[in-house]
Amino acid sequence: xxxxxxxxxxxxxxxxxxxxxxxxxxxxxxxxxxxxxxxxxxxxxxxxxxxxxxxxxxxxxxxxxxxxxxxxxxxxxxxxxxxxxxxxxxxxxxxxxxxxxxxxxxxxxxxxxxxxxxxxxxxxxxxxxxxxxxxxxxxxxxxxxxxxxxxxxxxxxxxxxxxxxxxxxxxxxxxxxxxxxxxxxxxxxxxxxxxxxxxxxxxxxxxxxxxxxxxxxxxxx
Amino acid sequence: xxxxxxxxxxxxxxxxxxxxxxxxxxxxxxxxxxxxxxxxxxxxxxxxxxxxxxxxxxxxxxxxxxxxxxxxxxxxxxxxxxxxxxxxxxxxxxxxxxxxxxxxxxxxxxxxxxxxxxxxxxxxxxxxxxxxxxxxxxxxxxxxxxxxxxxxxxxxxxxxxxxxxxxxxxxxxxxxxxxxxxxxxxxxxxxxxxxxxxxxxxxxxxxxxxxxxxxxxxxxxxxxxxxxxxxxxxxxxxxxxxxxxxxxxxxxxxxxxxxxxxxxxxxxxxxxxxxxxxxxxxxxxxxxxxxx
Numbered sequence: 001x002x003x004x005x006x007x008x009x010x011x012x013x014x015x016x017x018x019x020x021x022x023x024x025x026x027x028x029x030x031x032x033x034x035x036x037x038x039x040x041x042x043x044x045x046x047x048x049x050x051x052x053x054x055x056x057x058x059x060x061x062x063x064x065x066x067x068x069x070x071x072x073x074x075x076x077x078x079x080x081x082x083x084x085x086x087x088x089x090x091x092x093x094x095x096x097x098x099x100x101x102x103x104x105x106x107x108x109x110x111x112x113x114x115x116x117x118x119x120x121x122x123x124x125x126x127x128x129x130x131x132x133x134x135x136x137x138x139x140x141x142x143x144x145x146x147x148x149x150x151x152x153x154x155x156x157x158x159x160x161x162x163x164x165x166x167x168x169x170x171x172x173x174x175x176x177x178x179x180x181x182x183x184x185x186x187x188x189x190x191x192x193x194x195x196x197x198x199x200x201x202x203x204x205x206x207x208x209x210x211x212x213x214x215x216x217x218x219x220x221x
Numbered sequence: 222x223x224x225x226x227x228x229x230x231x232x233x234x235x236x237x238x239x240x241x242x243x244x245x246x247x248x249x250x251x252x253x254x255x256x257x258x259x260x261x262x263x264x265x266x267x268x269x270x271x272x273x274x275x276x277x278x279x280x281x282x283x284x285x286x287x288x289x290x291x292x293x294x295x296x297x298x299x300x301x302x303x304x305x306x307x308x309x310x311x312x313x314x315x316x317x318x319x320x321x322x323x324x325x326x327x328x329x330x331x332x333x334x335x336x337x338x339x340x341x342x343x344x345x346x347x348x349x350x351x352x353x354x355x356x357x358x359x360x361x362x363x364x365x366x367x368x369x370x371x372x373x374x375x376x377x378x379x380x381x382x383x384x385x386x387x388x389x390x391x392x393x394x395x396x397x398x399x400x401x402x403x404x405x406x407x408x409x410x411x412x413x414x415x416x417x418x419x420x421x422x423x424x425x426x427x428x429x430x431x432x433x434x435x436x437x438x439x440x441x442x443x444x445x446x447x448x449x450x451x452x453x454x455x456x457x458x459x460x461x462x463x464x465x466x467x468x469x470x471x472x473x474x475x476x477x478x479x480x481x482x483x484x485x486x487x488x489x490x491x492x493x494x495x496x497x498x499x500x501x502x503x504x505x506x507x508x509x510x511x512x513x
Contacts, residue, residue: 062448
């Protein structure tokens with residue numbers, strides 16, 4: 001296969017969630033001496049972007065998104081150590097968790113897939129994450145962005161509790177806060193003092209990139 | 222030996238509805254709920270409850286036996302809103318109500334104005350939730366929905382769900398004096414789109430709850446089809462399978478004839494509709510409506 005055929009194959013097979021084939025193609029490409037970042041930025045990420053766009057349009061459904069994410073994750077397991085060696089930077093570090101009292105994670109997991117697909121390093125704390133745990137993990141991982149997810153109107157008030165905990169720990173100014181989940185609105189995000197809100201997985205990626213860019217511009221200015 | 226099959230009695234001021242294993246399936250109409258409905262939320266925030274009237278009418282006409290009322294609007298006084306909504310719904314219909322909130326004060330406000338015997342939605346197997354809510358259930362002589370999940374997780378194995386059901390029943394009956402018949406278990410119907418083995422676990426859980434505890438069960442039926450195309454078809458297939466496994470009620474949208482009709486057909490096939498009286502009557506009503 002030519003490098004072009006490999007890239008096209010990776011794109012197509014990721015799109016349909018064919019994990020074994022994606023892994024094969026990844027290994028074949030590396031065997032031919034192709035660069036890991038080449039595979040990531042010219043095949044895997046564009047493919048996941050297409051998955052997200054189709055999902056947003058209602059052409060793709062939850063299982064298709066999950067298997068595409070899994071196919072990409074399989075390839076990333078091989079690529080991640082190589083990318084680290086070559087010093088390729090992720091575009092940012094995203095710490096994610098469902099708030100305390102809430103065990104819903106499907107939406108959050110979809111967002112994680114799209115964020116990884118866009119080049120973020122995602123650290124997922126899972127569900128039922130208490131404010132103290134967010135604080136502890138922010139100190140440990142130093143993420144650029146932290147995401148709070150809530151699926152219930154009754155667990156949304158945990159956003160505010162998390163914000164207070166960040167404030168108290170003196171972390172509020174060093175991390176961007178995004179909130180999301182089915183019942184969450186822009187208005188509510190504003191009310192709790194979050195930096196960003198997005199309605200779905202693709203919108204989260206755009207918003208996260210946008211917030212990150214603004215913050216970096218501010219820092220370098 | 223299998224446990225005796227229990228009956229859960231709900232009442233409004235004038236009407237009684239019984240949930241049970243040998244009875245017609247109980248449809249708990251779910252749409253009196255502002256979650257995800259922006260305009261409705263804004264109206265409620267402004268104190269305008271008029272949309273409730275339309276929602277109640279649609280659920281009643283669709284064949285609901287009980288109405289779920291949820292007033293979870295962020296940034297409002299939920300206890301006050303829920304109490305108002307319940308009074309309003311009780312003026313509009315004689316169906317019993319399922320009072321739906323995880324804000325304890327809202328549940329209490331709702332129970333304090335409710336006339337009859339309500340169903341409280343819901344508790345989990347977490348001791349702190351039970352400690353807050355079960356005394357209210359006892360004081361107001363209500364029934365309660367219990368979810369077999371704890372602070373850590375929604376268990377994906379039937380064994381663990383059964384353990385948690387056992388824990389809830391033990392605590393509710395022994396520590397709070399609530400009758401087992403008044404505990405309605407939600408065996409947790411998860412989205413089929415995120416794991417295509419999940420409904421099998423749910424059916425297995427249902428069979429074992431019926432066999433080991435004889436309890437009534439309910440579930441959020443629309444959750445099953447989340448993220449999938451042709452959601453109504455999935456709902457119409459899921460519910461009869463769940464009924465066969467022991468589900469005796471569901472929180473569902475009664476406005477969807479495809480799903481309601483599937484439930485009615487399953488009632489007939491499971492011998493919950495003797496001589497097909499309800500099935501035939503529904504046919505005549507449709508005929509009359511078409512001829513009118």
